[in-house]
Amino acid sequence: MNLSELTVHEAQDRLRRGETTSAALTEAVLAQIEALDETVRAFVTVTADEARAQAQAADARRAQEGADAPPLLGIPAAIKDVVNTKGVRTTCSSRMLENYVPPYDATVMEKLNAHGIVLVGKTNMDEFAMGSSTEHSAFFTTRNPWDTERVPGGSSGGSAAAVAADEAVFSLGSDTGGSIRQPAALCGVVGMKPTYGRVSRYGLVAFASSLDQIGPFTKDVTDCAIVLEAICGHDRRDATSAPQPVPNWREEMTQSVKGLRVGVPKEYFGAGIEPEVEASVRAAIEQLAALGVAVEDVSLPHTDHALATYYIIAPAEASANLARYDGIKYGYASQDAETMWEAYSRTRGEGFGSEVKRRILVGTHALSSGYYDAYYLKAQKVRTLIANDFQEAFARVDAIVCPTSATVAFKIGERVDDPMSMYLSDLYTLPCNVAGLPGISQPCGLAQGLPVGLQFLGKPFDESTLLRLAYAYEQASGARYKPALTSGAAQT
Template sequence: MTPLEMSISELKQALTDRKLSASELADASYRRIAETDERVQAFLTLNEEGAREQASLTDGRIAQGEAVDILAGVPAGIKDNIVTEGLRTTCASRFLDNYKPIYDGTVSRKLRDAQVVTIGKLNMDEFAMGGSNENSAFKSTRNPWDLERVPGGSSGGSAAAVAAGQVSFALGSDTGGSIRQPASYCGVVGLKPTYGLVSRFGLVAFASSLDQIGPLTRSVEDAAHVLQAIAGYDKMDSTSADVSIPDYAEALTGDVKGLRIGVPKEYIGQGVDPKVKEAVLAALNVFESLGATWEEVSMPHTDYAVATYYLLASSEASSNLARFDGVRYGVRADNPDNLLQLYHESRSQGFGPEVKRRIMLGTYALSSGYYDAYYLKAQKVRTLIKQDFDEAFNQYDILLGPTAPTTAFRLGEQIDDPLAMYLNDILTIPVSLAGVPAISIPCGLADGLPVGLQLIGKAFQETTVLRAAHAFEQHTEYHKLRPQL
């Protein structure tokens, strides 16, 4: 086993016992990137000087016998829409090609405080808008399981880097499935926390009422450790929830006896690949053998989720992206004749096609005469979707289904069909609209490609979701499967 294949708790023990150093871990990460990233294309910016400096500081603290965090010395990647002081943050957009933040986002600061070694910034769909990583302005990340297939999006770089063994964990952001869907495609664990549990301060906004930061890891236990580090109230974020933070790792008891599981019939119906459905039903058999019970349940407003999401998310995006005007930061058009031309040319040159598409859709939905018909109605339907979850959770502890209806599709296969691309998120979007937590874990292979199992919980009940996911993981071997790069 190489150091980068070890779990976070195993790394902590090896570092504490002085069998391994943080500097050796950082070197191993950069060697792996040098060996594989020309093919995978996961990283946009490397942080070699800063990473080695942090690793050296951690080694010094351990040598002096200081107590260190469980994440100390662990190599990690950060999605490129989370600001990092002094380290280029582009959102995979030409607009921010030259942007170096002067401050850390809250999660970046928390990782720094935990002495995590930040290896670099990871590729994504531009401004987190996309489901395949093909909307990056710089490169298309490849799926380590099949380099001719997409890694998913928008956190495709984060999922691919973890799957390829380049880092021990990565941070991503999830607006409508952007952590869970790439986790499913790349055969890793991806956790979207409850909205408000993790601070959004320093996350470049796509859709403010939906965006949430979370970890991508190789095991559920690792996800629990990372969530422990980044969760908590933040006065810098007006949507941050002031709730007590439990010990997430302590919840991983392996015991799911008596757990009540609801399986939405809409999540395993038409459009779901038969092999994906087969893997999900096999997972239910595992839970049954562990003493859990399950029943089919209906989530009647699921069919409206995709339309609702794209109206709301695009509307919020059109508002949030208005700040990118070529005046204060980012790319500026050369020699404009007047202020309006500066705005027009800067935005025309800086934004890619998918971002422009969503700005146009959102601006239309918010415009006079259309607001009530589209945006307001979408908000009402969002409430109905949330009520579906509330009613289901009156009877069940978790809901279960596939993360995505299919395995990873081929590069270029859907890039010219936005509607087909949007429909890939049909099983993750309802969760985001309801603001509840969900995790994607590997549950098998279909034609040699990973299948993701999605477990959904009540708001702020990450402990239940993690406990169930961990129990499944302990009785299967799917999370140990690795792509052959």
């Protein structure tokens, strides 16, 4: 077995037993990147030299600390290029920040660095996290390791593809409307969006502040719990960060699911869902029932309005969040302008891609004098209704189970010129962000040879139940999903 194929907990065990070193593990992952990334194109920046140095340091630290070494010590990881990494360029896959090297680490990076992870690189994404396929990256499109003619999903497509292709043992993404769960589903890995406020947003380049949340991509549910424990926790530098204790999820997830109640929302199996996707998800639900989980139908009646609500609130916030990119302090600056105002419009006109500009325009319009009440204010009211739907459902069930995406990975180019069809890719993931809830996606089968995602949505701060359900399903199904591309790709 190639070391790059290991999960976090498998690598951990070998490192602890002294059967391998972080240096060897890192070399295996870098070799995999070397072998595959020309095809997959998951990475915007590969930090091979830094990674080797960090691996050496991790091995030295392990020699010192032994059994006390933190769980992620020496584990090679990839980080979505929207999370600030001190000294390593953080582009948001935008021309605007193509050469931007942040002077500080995001809180999640401080936490991971305290664990002693090995950063192998920064991953590709849709520009400023706006998109569902990475086709809106200003640099290139990431390929789905299961079929390189297809998208990996997005916006965190690079992070999902990197883990699926064993180019990282785990990775981080950000999820504003499904940007972790949808690519996790399309690439056949586990992806979680924690409850809004669970993970500090300090240092996450903002897309939509009230919706953004950082979360992990992993090869299995156990890894998800391990990484989650490392990145969660209250942060004084983020006023929206929740003062919630971090549970021992790795232990809690192993509790029996017998007697748990899950709700199946009929609104998540509507027109547009691919029959094979539905079949896989329904089969998974049956498997849960066989484990003693009580399954019942629930309704989330305002689901239809989630898309419209999201596409007002997210662009509105984005229009302000992206106002800072003016070419004056950092980032791309047009050199042709005669006046300050011309410099502004040229810099932003040339530095942003079309999807980003579309959303800035929509958001600016929605907040404009005379339109605010009809759009932004109304959207906030509907947002409350959507959250109430979930609250009512959670009075009856412990979690919601549904597909992550109505379709398997679509072909590159298929939706990129039709914003509406692209936006529909996130139909089943958006409501969770709008309501601020936790959600997890895990693979539950293949349809036309491509992974299908099973999604659990939970009560605020009840990641524990989601991990229990996901772990129980993973154990019961016994399947491990690996794209053919990865096998024997790198010779080490």
